Structure formats: C-alpha cells, structure tokens
Amino acid sequence: MSIPSKALSTDLRRGAGTLFRKHRWLLPAAAIANGVAVGAAIVLHVDYRLTFLAAVCLSATSFGWGYLERFLKLFPWPTFRDFARGQYAETWNAMAESPKTARVAVCGASDEREVRASAAEPVRNLIELVSVTDRDDVLEIACGIARVGLELAPRCRSWMGADISANMLHYARQRLQGVGNVHLHQLQSEGLRGLGDGAFDVVYCTNSMAHMDELDRWRYVRDAFRILRPGGRILFDNVDMTSDRGWIAFTNLEDKYRNAEIPPYMVRFSFPEELMEYAARAGFGQVKIHKRGMLVIMTAVKPHGAQDGIT
Numbered sequence: 001m002s003i004p005s006k007a008l009s010t011d012l013r014r015g016a017g018t019l020f021r022k023h024r025w026l027l028p029a030a031a032i033a034n035g036v037a038v039g040a041a042i043v044l045h046v047d048y049r050l051t052f053l054a055a056v057c058l059s060a061t062s063f064g065w066g067y068l069e070r071f072l073k074l075f076p077w078p079t080f081r082d083f084a085r086g087q088y089a090e091t092w093n094a095m096a097e098s099p100k101t102a103r104v105a106v107c108g109a110s111d112e113r114e115v116r117a118s119a120a121e122p123v124r125n126l127i128e129l130v131s132v133t134d135r136d137d138v139l140e141i142a143c144g145i146a147r148v149g150l151e152l153a154p155r156c157r158s159w160m161g162a163d164i165s166a167n168m169l170h171y172a173r174q175r176l177q178g179v180g181n182v183h184l185h186q187l188q189s190e191g192l193r194g195l196g197d198g199a200f201d202v203v204y205c206t207n208s209m210a211h212m213d214e215l216d217r218w219r220y221v222r223d224a225f226r227i228l229r230p231g232g233r234i235l236f237d238n239v240d241m242t243s244d245r246g247w248i249a250f251t252n253l254e255d256k257y258r259n260a261e262i263p264p265y266m267v268r269f270s271f272p273e274e275l276m277e278y279a280a281r282a283g284f285g286q287v288k289i290h291k292r293g294m295l296v297i298m299t300a301v302k303p304h305g306a307q308d309g310i311t
Ligand SMILES: C[S@@+](CC[C@H](N)C(=O)[O-])C[C@H]1O[C@@H](n2cnc3c(N)ncnc32)[C@H](O)[C@@H]1O
Pocket: 088, 092, 093, 105, 106, 107, 141, 142, 143, 144, 145, 146, 147, 148, 162, 163, 164, 165, 168, 187, 189, 190, 191, 205, 206, 207, 208, 211, 212, 216
C-alpha cells in the first residue's frame, strides 16, 4: 500500500473509531434493524437476493457490534492523539469530562459507592506507613476527585488536594461539599510552586506517578521536601516492575499496544530503586520501600534541622 492510501485508511479507521465510540448505540441499532429485515423478508417471502443481502448486513453489523464491545473493553478511552504525554492538564481534563468518566479515570469504578470503597486501601497504607493522625496537615499530589481525601480528611487536621486538571478538581469540590478541613489547589505546571515552605506534615502521591514522566516524578519528590516541616513524612507509590503482578501488567501492555497508538496517559511503572533515589537525592532520611501486592510504596522522613534538601 502506498503511503497516502495507508494514511487514508488510518484516518478512516480513526474516524470510524471516533464515530462508534461517541455513538455506541449505532451498531447495535443497525444489527437489530437488519435482524428485523431478515425476519420480515423470510416471513413475507421476499426475493431471495434481498433476503440474502439483509442476512449479509445482519452478519456484518453483528460482527461489528461484537468487535466494538471487545475493543472498548480493551481501550475504554480515546487515544487523545493530539496530546503529547507531557500535556497532563489537557489529557486529564478530557478524561474527566463528566463525573462518571472522572470516576472511571481515577480508579476504574463508575459507581460512587465503589469509588468510596476503593479508597480503603490507600487510606490504610497512609495510616500504617506514615502514621497520619489528627495532628497532621496533609497534602495529596494529583488528588483527582478526592477519592482518598474524602476518606482521609476526618482522620487528619487538614487535607489539601492538588491536581493539574481543573475538571478533576471541579468534581473533587463537589464530592467534598460539607467537609470543613479541606482545600483544593490547582497546579499551574508540574512541581509544587505556589505552595509555601514548611506547610505540611505529610505529603503523598498515590495511584498517579505511573502517568507522569520521570522528571516530573522527581520534581514532586524534591518539592515535597521543601513544603514539609522538619520531621514530615512522604509516601509515593507506583506499580512495582519487580513484583510478579507488576511484571505481568507490564508485559500485557506490550501485547495491548503492539498495533495501537500509545496514548499520553499510558502507565509507566517504577523500580523500587527509582523511588528511593529520588527521596535520598532530595535530602530525605529513613527512606524505606514497602512492597504491597503489585505496588511499590516509598516512605521517607524530612530530617530535623534540614535546610535545603538537594544533596
Ligand atoms: C489515576 S488519577 C488518580 C487520582 C487520585 N490520586 C486517586 O488515587 O484517586 C491520576 C491523577 O493525576 C493527575 N495528574 C496527572 N498528571 C499530573 C501532573 N503532572 N501533575 C499533577 N497531577 C497530575 C490527573 O489529573 C489525575 O487526577
């Protein structure tokens, strides 16, 4: 195939993908209509060529319907191919274009009850590993719709959620209505500029590092040092490349994207050493790695008497 016709077929596939993703009812409706047409043709003894044609249309639309359902299960989001990976705000605003898509984007659950239940594990990790208590001012980096914040706020003195996506923060605000000790902060770019020095006791980032580039992961760990009080704690997690489940997830991605465009939000996992290195380089002490299922969780403490973290 020549290059222009290859480009044309890619464009056609993309166009069809966008159309059917947007109007999911089209193929099922066409299949049902064709089924009715075949039935009517048989009952009414219509010319066998027309009956055959209706049967071919029924097969094609039924196949398309089945294919579409499988495809959307595997690729629930558009590829957002106009965005580069670093265009975090654009990408995540597009993912959070409604409350439902925002819920699915943060934890895969479309139902609010499931979203609330899914926060139990990160809250448990925060309490067990960095001992969050009601004396702590806590910041979550990349808080999404405050899935964790809503559950953690009653357990700390104050909770602040920071995120780069205005849409995510919009839904976070709705979910946090009536909760008194919470604040939201929209990040204008990667890093924690705009948040004051020594303002927090705990800074954490859960379920989000996988979507960021390594330099931005580093920026957040480095800036966490600045905004923590001495003795303050951090918790950062990511999918662990060295765990069996993490490795399976990694190799599954290879299959999934073999012939598909890699979207800007595609997950990238971590080795434990990566997270430990960021913490040590930022100046943290007591750097520890905790392996929990497919997660690698790094915790560390800002030493008392620390000034500028970068060593
Ligand atoms: C998978 S969601 C997780 C949200 C939340 N931490 C949770 O577990 O429910 C990822 C979040 O990271 C945010 N995000 C992505 N890249 C970011 C960046 N570079 N800086 C800040 N937030 C970012 C997105 O807007 C989104 O809210």
